[in-house]
Amino acid sequence: MIKAVFFDVDGTLVSHKSKSVPESAKEALECLKKKGIKVFLSTGRHIHELNNMPTTGIEFDGYVLLNGQIALDEKQNMIFSHPFEKEDVEGLLEIFHAKEYPFVLVNKEGHYMNYVNEVVETALAGVSTPIPSIRDYKGEMLYQATVFIPPEEDETFIAKLPKGCKMARWGSHGVDIIAVEGGKAVGMKFFGELLGILPEEMMAFGDAQNDMDMIEYAGIGIAMGNGEEEVKQIADYVTTDVDDNGILSALQKFGML
Numbered sequence: 001m002i003k004a005v006f007f008d009v010d011g012t013l014v015s016h017k018s019k020s021v022p023e024s025a026k027e028a029l030e031c032l033k034k035k036g037i038k039v040f041l042s043t044g045r046h047i048h049e050l051n052n053m054p055t056t057g058i059e060f061d062g063y064v065l066l067n068g069q070i071a072l073d074e075k076q077n078m079i080f081s082h083p084f085e086k087e088d089v090e091g092l093l094e095i096f097h098a099k100e101y102p103f104v105l106v107n108k109e110g111h112y113m114n115y116v117n118e119v120v121e122t123a124l125a126g127v128s129t130p131i132p133s134i135r136d137y138k139g140e141m142l143y144q145a146t147v148f149i150p151p152e153e154d155e156t157f158i159a160k161l162p163k164g165c166k167m168a169r170w171g172s173h174g175v176d177i178i179a180v181e182g183g184k185a186v187g188m189k190f191f192g193e194l195l196g197i198l199p200e201e202m203m204a205f206g207d208a209q210n211d212m213d214m215i216e217y218a219g220i221g222i223a224m225g226n227g228e229e230e231v232k233q234i235a236d237y238v239t240t241d242v243d244d245n246g247i248l249s250a251l252q253k254f255g256m257l
Contacts, residue, residue, distance in 0.1 A: 002256060003197045004038040006064065006188055006214060007247070008206040009045060010127050010170070012224050013055060015242045019128055020054045025247040029058060031257050040064060040191060042184045044144070044168065044176045044210050047076060048110060049129065064187030066106060067168050067178045067210055069143040071187045078108070080190045083141040084164065084179060091162030092145050092177070093137060101157065104146040105137050112137045119148045123173035145177040168210035176210060184210065185217035203254070205239075205247060207231060222250045 007013045007029075013021050029039050041055065042064035050056070050063070062079075063072040071080035084092065096103045096112070102120045105112040111132040124131055145165075149157055150173055158167060161177065168176045168183070188202060200219035204211070207227030215221030215235050223235035224246050232238045239250035251257045 001201060002037060002203045002220065002254070003201040004040060004061075004191065004195070004203070005032060005251075005256075006040045006042040006184070006202065006204040006218065008184075008204075008208070008211045008214070009041060009043040009050070009053065009055060011207040011226055011242055012205050012211075013041075013242070013247065014053060014128075016126060016128050017243055021058070022242065022245060022247070024245040025242075026058065028248045028251050028257060032251070033059070033061075035256075037256070038062075038191075038195065038197070040188075042187060042204070042206075042211075042214055043067075044170050046106060046110065047072060053128075062191055064184055064191070066144040067176050068182050068184045068186035068188075069178055070108075071190050079194075080187070081108075081143065082179060082182060082186070083143050088162040088164040088179070089142050092142065092165070095147075095160060096137065096145075102148040104132055105142050106144040106146070107140040107142055109140070117148075119150075119173050123148050123171055126171060127174075143178075147175050147177065148173055149175060170208045170210045184214035188214060188217055203256075205250070207242075220254060 032039050038061040040062045041060050044067045061074050069082050073079050096114050099114050103114045113132040113134050165177050166180045202218040203220040204214045204218035205222045206215050207224040221235045223232040223238045225241040239246040
């Protein structure tokens with residue numbers, strides 16, 4: 001029996017065509033909660049970004065943020081964190097200061113951006129996100145980084161990453177960088193152990209490469225119809241698009257509603 005459902009945000013719960021959460025999805029989440037099923041957000045985003053998005057107003061039982069690097073409880077208090085190791089921060093700072101690529105560093109409070117170009121503007125417009133202010137790193141613990149490059153540059157960029165880091169692509173021009181042992185599944189595991197919920201009692205919804213570990217970890221992994229092909233290939237089920245009641249359709253398919 002499914003006891004917890006984890007939802008990606010961009011392209012899964014939130015449509016960037018309508019810039020909203022479909023009403024069918026909102027109603028579905030309410031029905032899950034009334035049945036006693038835990039509902040979580042699982043995203044690469046920072047909580048400050050989420051609080052300015054259409055998911056605001058929906059009550060969640062917890063949050064997996066920054067691709068599993070941070071977890072918050074239902075009141076948005078931090079209950080788990082996994083910052084980069086010192087040597088990895090040093091390597092990421094070299095990339096940040098070299099300014100060969102548009103690069104963002106993420107700490108507990110927000111973002112540091114080295115410079116902005118058209119690739120950044122296009123990538124962030126596609127996910128309805130303001131461009132971070134250009135400012136230098138102040139020395140706090142870092143949990144994630146983001147580089148703005150197309151997929152054909154991935155191999156070259158990976159070679160520049162510190163050993164303790166890996167990439168998690170979320171769009172055609174956007175890639176998050178997290179700890180090698182990190183990922184959304186780490187956050188799922190944390191909440192599972194906290195609440196006594198097994199992986200086979202979890203369901204997860206996603207659409208992009210950074211959702212793949214989450215979809216594989218869950219007992220039932222759902223890919224959105226608008227998702228990337230490689231995500232669909234590893235999912236247990238492919239539902240309809242976010243704009244075509246994809247969340248509701250999948251939950252009905254598996255007898256959750």
